[in-house]
Each structure stands twice: as structure tokens, then as C-alpha cells.
Amino acid sequence: MNLPPLIQSFVLHFGEMGSRWGINRTVGQIYALLYVSPEPLCAEDIVEALGLSRSNVSMGLRELQAWNLVVHKHLPDDRRDFFTTPDDVWQILRTLAEERKKREVDPTLSVLREILMQPAGSDEERFAQGRIAEMHGLIDQLTTWYDDVKRLETERLANLLSLGAKITRLLEAKDRVVTLGRRRPKAAREAGDTRADVAQAEGE
Amino acid sequence: MNLPPLIQSFVLHFGEMGSRWGINRTVGQIYALLYVSPEPLCAEDIVEALGLSRSNVSMGLRELQAWNLVVHKHLPDDRRDFFTTPDDVWQILRTLAEERKKREVDPTLSVLREILMQPAGSDEERFAQGRIAEMHGLIDQLTTWYDDVKRLETERLANLLSLGAKITRLLEAKDRVVTLGRRRPKAAREAGDTRADVAQAEGE
DNA sequence: CGGTAATTTCAGAAATTCCTGAAATCCGAG
DNA sequence: CTCGGATTTCAGGAATTTCTGAAATTACCG
Structure with missing residues (x-):
């Protein structure tokens, strides 16, 4: 890895965090690198900066594209593919949330609903269904809230968050x-x- | 694995989801099983239900205890350890959020702050610091909101969520x-x- | 068409994570 | 103190995930 130390710490930490959240470490590193780079990078740039194999970078970029986390750019008179991240960190967060919802939350909700439709053959199963219904209710409320909030533009979203505190006090009162x-x-x-x-x- | 089909689907799905979020599959399964069981279970119960080795269950339970996700019970006249999950799913969510914040978010914030303190030796580094500052700002706002909200009792938290929608409209207007x-x-x-x-x- | 540069694919190697059985430890009862 | 059941530890094997190099594919250019 051949990077200014400040950038290197960021890239390494980001990769580490990614791997704790179920994202492949090198994919995290690639993203971190794109995130802090002023100009779009091509695959070869990433290979040099992170010391990964060309094919690994290719797979990583493809993964990031599948998650919609990366912006694809073409420079004129250059056949290579260049990549960046969106400028707005809130937008990045929204995309991440959206994709994880699509891949993990929504399918979970439908699995839970299916389980709740099945006839319970015993008290044990009936109890389990009750618990599963509670969990379904929780996820359902969270996603409803999320669906509501996700469309907000960045500035309004930030406002809503800082407002959250005050609303809390109102509720308490x-x-x-x-x-x-x-x-x-x-x-x-x-x-x-x-x-x-x-x-x-x-x-x- | 020796479980009613309805419970088995839940346990398997939960394990699968866990592994996508950086939680060991069998730890997820153990948690799911405890979650839907009407009575506290001992390690041996889990071994039988999930078909894992005794030592694996021991490690799984220890992991869950480290995350504060599990309630430890002692029955009178029985030396075995029994475990359950809290009854309130919102409480479970709070605990999960709290632990992940402690282990991943807080350390990330301090790594980012450290990086921002370092002197930048080039434009490249200066640019990166700008980006990292944006990310720090995002995480900081989210955790501030979270700190505000986390103390709410379950019912109020649910209320706040359902209110989220309406506040949104106010903001837009x-x-x-x-x-x-x-x-x-x-x-x-x-x-x-x-x-x-x-x-x-x-x-x- | 070849030629060439960029990218992708994929089988197997490397690395990491997970799981197990055997042994060690703990702990209350006698 | 010793016994016996419950639990934990941990070295090493199993399983999974990740990474790589070589070959294949794509796509542009003259």
C-alpha cells in the first residue's frame, strides 16, 4: 500500500469497519480510497494505491456498482473506466440504507410474514409466533419511518435529526x-x- | 436441528441475516432460539435444538453475554445456567445499537478526529481531510440524535417514529x-x- | 478484419473464520 | 478434601470467504 499516511489510516480503518458490518475488507478500502480522492480513479490507480491484484479490484468495483455506491465516469479520449463516490455523504448513507433494506430487511419481513401465516401445531409454536409478530412489528415500524424520511433532501434530513432532540422533550413533557x-x-x-x-x- | 418447522425457518433465517451483518451464524441461531422460547434454556437445550457442539454453544452464549443481549437466570436447586432474551423487542434493539456504537462508531469517530488533527503535507491530503471531516460530521450528527433518542421508553420511541412522518411534512412546508x-x-x-x-x- | 488495451471470469490457492473434541477449570455438595 | 456435574478453554481441523494469475472477453482503432 502506497499512500500518504493520513489517507492510509483512513483507508485501513474503513476497510476494518466494513468487514465488521459484513462488507469485504478490500471492497471497503476501495470505497474509502475513492471517497477521499479528488479525481475519479481507474482500476489501475487502485491497484497501485492499495497493492491489490487487478482482478480483485475488478471484483470490488463490480460489487460497489451492484450496491449503487459508486459513480461511473468516462473521460473523453480514454477507454478506461473511472470511478468516484457521490459528493454528498448523506446521499451515500441513503443509498447504503436503501440497498440494505432491499437485500436484507424486505426479505426478512416477508419471511416473518410467511411464518406468521403458518398454522401453529403446538403452544410452543403459538408462543414463537407471538414473538415473531413483535419482531415483525418492530421492523415494520422502522421501515415505515425510514420510507417517510428517506426522500428528504440532505439539508432537511439534517434538520430533522437536530429537531429529534427537541421533539423528544416535547414527548416527555x-x-x-x-x-x-x-x-x-x-x-x-x-x-x-x-x-x-x-x-x-x-x-x- | 430438531425443531418445529415454523421455529426452524425463523432460526435459520435469523442466523443467515446475522452473518450478513457481521454476526456469526450460529450465534444468530442461538439468539433466535432463545428469543422464541417461552422458557429460559440451558446450554444443553440449545445443543439439542440446534445440533451444535457443546463448546460452540458455550462460546456463542459468552459472545451474547458480552453484547449484553441475553438475560442470565438461575433456577433454584439447579446449578445450570439458563438464558433468555429481554421481553421487549425495542429494548433489544436499543442494546444492539448501544453495543455497536460502543465498539464501532465511537472508535471510528476518534480515529477520524485523529486524522483531522494531523498536518496535511499536500493538496491531496488536504482534500482528503475535507472529505473525512464531512464523514465525521455525518456520524457525529447521527450519534447526537441517537444519544437523544435512546433514553426514551419503548412507547415514546414508537410514538416518535410514527411522528417522524408528520414532522417531515412540517419541514417541507x-x-x-x-x-x-x-x-x-x-x-x-x-x-x-x-x-x-x-x-x-x-x-x- | 488483426492489434491492442481494458476489463472480466474463474479455478484453485491463500487467508480467515468457525467449529469441535479433549482436557482443564470451576464450584457446590457431601 | 474429593466427587461429579456444569462450563470454559484452546489447539487444530473443517468450512467459508477472499484473493490471485492466467485465460477469455470486450471494445475500440486503424
Whole structure:
């Protein structure tokens, strides 16, 4: 590996973390390298920087493409493929979440639903179904929330997070806030909420 | 493996998912089994149900204990160790999040901070530091939000999630809502927010 | 068409992770 | 202290995952 020490630490740590989250270490390293590079890189650049075999880099890039994590660029008058990451880290996070949902969460939900449809032949099985239903409910709520939030642009998403704290305090102070907007007609919501709406909804 | 088919599918799927998220397959299976069992199980029960070696089960349970994911029970007049999972799935999720934060997220933040402290010797390194700073910012915001939310009891956490959707609409309609409470003195915040506070803060 | 450079494929080697059985340790009871 | 059941440890074998080099494929160019 032939990199400035500062970049090398990042690449190595990122690879390490990747492998703890089920992502192949070298794929993580490739991503980290692309992430911190000012210009798009071609496969050969990556081979030189990380000291991997050409074929390994090829497989890694293909993996990253399959995850939509990488942007493919063509320079004019150059047949090589160049790659970068998106500029916006929030966008990267969204993509990662989306892909993992598609590959792992959604299939899990349908497996759980299938299990819940099966007839239980014993108390043991009935109990298990109860537990599985709880888990299904949890995942379902989380994904519903996620579906809601994922479309937000970066800036709004960041805002929502920093707001999270304050909403928390509201909830602690006053349970009824959760009825916010729940019984108001669709048309009114689409017209845009205002501070008055908030106060009104809370007061219901 | 010697289990009712319904439970077996769950255990197998859970093990499979575990392994995709960096958790050893059999550890995942052990957890799944404990999760759906109405009574605490001892190591020998697990050996029989899953067909693993006794030592493997021992290592798996120790791993789960290290992650705080398992509840240790002692029955009177029985020297064996029995294990269950917490009843509340949200609590399980919290524990999982907490442990992963401790082991992976926090160390990552400090590695990134360290990298950001180093003097950059080239433009390349300076650029990389900029990117790393963005990533640090992202993780930092997420963990701040998480620290805020993690203390919520189960019911409130569920409420917050279902609220997420509606807050989103507020944000879309009206940016200014994000100033909510931002410039109010600490004492006022600790006294607990009220609707009037919200309206006042927004009006600033 | 060849020629050439880039990329991909894939069988097997290398590395890593996981699992096991045998032995060691622990611990309460007698 | 000794016995016996429960649990843990750990070296090495098994299984899985990752990586590589050689060969194949692709695609552009003259």
C-alpha cells in the first residue's frame, strides 16, 4: 500500500469497519480510497494505491456498482473506466440504507410474514409466533419511518435529526403531542402546516 | 436441528441475516432460539435444538453475554445456567445499537478526529481531510440524535417514529420550524417545553 | 478484419473464520 | 478434601470467504 499516511489510516480503518458490518475488507478500502480522492480513479490507480491484484479490484468495483455506491465516469479520449463516490455523504448513507433494506430487511419481513401465516401445531409454536409478530412489528415500524424520511433532501434530513432532540422533550413533557395532525383532513395538510396548526393539533 | 418447522425457518433465517451483518451464524441461531422460547434454556437445550457442539454453544452464549443481549437466570436447586432474551423487542434493539456504537462508531469517530488533527503535507491530503471531516460530521450528527433518542421508553420511541412522518411534512412546508428552541436558555429547556414555548421559539 | 488495451471470469490457492473434541477449570455438595 | 456435574478453554481441523494469475472477453482503432 502506497499512500500518504493520513489517507492510509483512513483507508485501513474503513476497510476494518466494513468487514465488521459484513462488507469485504478490500471492497471497503476501495470505497474509502475513492471517497477521499479528488479525481475519479481507474482500476489501475487502485491497484497501485492499495497493492491489490487487478482482478480483485475488478471484483470490488463490480460489487460497489451492484450496491449503487459508486459513480461511473468516462473521460473523453480514454477507454478506461473511472470511478468516484457521490459528493454528498448523506446521499451515500441513503443509498447504503436503501440497498440494505432491499437485500436484507424486505426479505426478512416477508419471511416473518410467511411464518406468521403458518398454522401453529403446538403452544410452543403459538408462543414463537407471538414473538415473531413483535419482531415483525418492530421492523415494520422502522421501515415505515425510514420510507417517510428517506426522500428528504440532505439539508432537511439534517434538520430533522437536530429537531429529534427537541421533539423528544416535547414527548416527555406531554404525551398528547403524538396526535399531531392525525385527524386533520388531507387537504389541510397539503396546504402546508403552520405554527397555528401545530398549536391547534396539540390542543386537540 | 430438531425443531418445529415454523421455529426452524425463523432460526435459520435469523442466523443467515446475522452473518450478513457481521454476526456469526450460529450465534444468530442461538439468539433466535432463545428469543422464541417461552422458557429460559440451558446450554444443553440449545445443543439439542440446534445440533451444535457443546463448546460452540458455550462460546456463542459468552459472545451474547458480552453484547449484553441475553438475560442470565438461575433456577433454584439447579446449578445450570439458563438464558433468555429481554421481553421487549425495542429494548433489544436499543442494546444492539448501544453495543455497536460502543465498539464501532465511537472508535471510528476518534480515529477520524485523529486524522483531522494531523498536518496535511499536500493538496491531496488536504482534500482528503475535507472529505473525512464531512464523514465525521455525518456520524457525529447521527450519534447526537441517537444519544437523544435512546433514553426514551419503548412507547415514546414508537410514538416518535410514527411522528417522524408528520414532522417531515412540517419541514417541507416551512423551514423556519427548525429554529425550534435553538436560542432559548438551558434553564428554560430543562423546565420542559410547552406548546407556548414552541410557538414562541418559532416566532423568533 | 488483426492489434491492442481494458476489463472480466474463474479455478484453485491463500487467508480467515468457525467449529469441535479433549482436557482443564470451576464450584457446590457431601 | 474429593466427587461429579456444569462450563470454559484452546489447539487444530473443517468450512467459508477472499484473493490471485492466467485465460477469455470486450471494445475500440486503424
